Amino acid sequence: MLGGLIEANVQANESKRQDFDTLAARVGIWVTDIDEGVTLVFESGRLSVYNGLEPQRTITIRAEAETVMSLSNLKIGPFGLPVYYDGVGRGVALKLLQGKLKIDGMMANVTTLNRVTRIFSVQ
């Protein structure tokens, strides 16, 4: 489903397409309440989706299914940055603070994380 979501977003939106074409990263998403996840391997305009967490990930996001959906609903604001001050954004930020959303590799890869968020966002 996540691969299909990214594909639809990239096809429908030129700025997401530009992000997609320049992104090279291995992004793990682990959905904690179903104990399943995927690794999204972005290779500058190409995406491969693997079941489970593959090695050498740039970023790994661990959260419950509802929070993963919330990440897709983050609005993108000025300068292409995710908006954390509206209802959805505050909810995501709170989950981060509470440790219910964990993003390994976040500090060293903020630019990549923002790019992934833009590609992932349906807003």
Added chain:
Amino acid sequence: MTVNAFSDEWATQFKDEVNKSAAYKAAAKGWKWTVGLVVEAEPDKHFPESRGLVMDLFDGDARDIRIGSAGDAQKCDFVITAPYSRWKQVATKELDATKGMLQGKLKLKGDLPTIVRYTKASQELTECTTRVPTQWPDEQ
């Protein structure tokens, strides 16, 4: 009144629940697409023929919800397909619909970004199914 799962009476009660839900009304503002649920047959569970639930949902209101054939449901803008027992799990809160879609247990056809934008509305729709007192054919 308890009604048989996925019968005309069930669809009517489900529609009433949707239209009573303030949470759905708020979450589905702007929704303007039809949704079809295909309930696949499971003869061993006393559900011998596939059925479709055809939902005309518009801007927070259920304008019409009716039972039809699987083919009727498949003509909708969004189609979610699963076997009878899976839908029963959803309607009895054993399976969360969002998790089910992420896991591929519920097969979704339609514009993914749109349905993700309305995750809360689809969760509330699921909640509404749990409020319909239902007689399940495999429990009769």
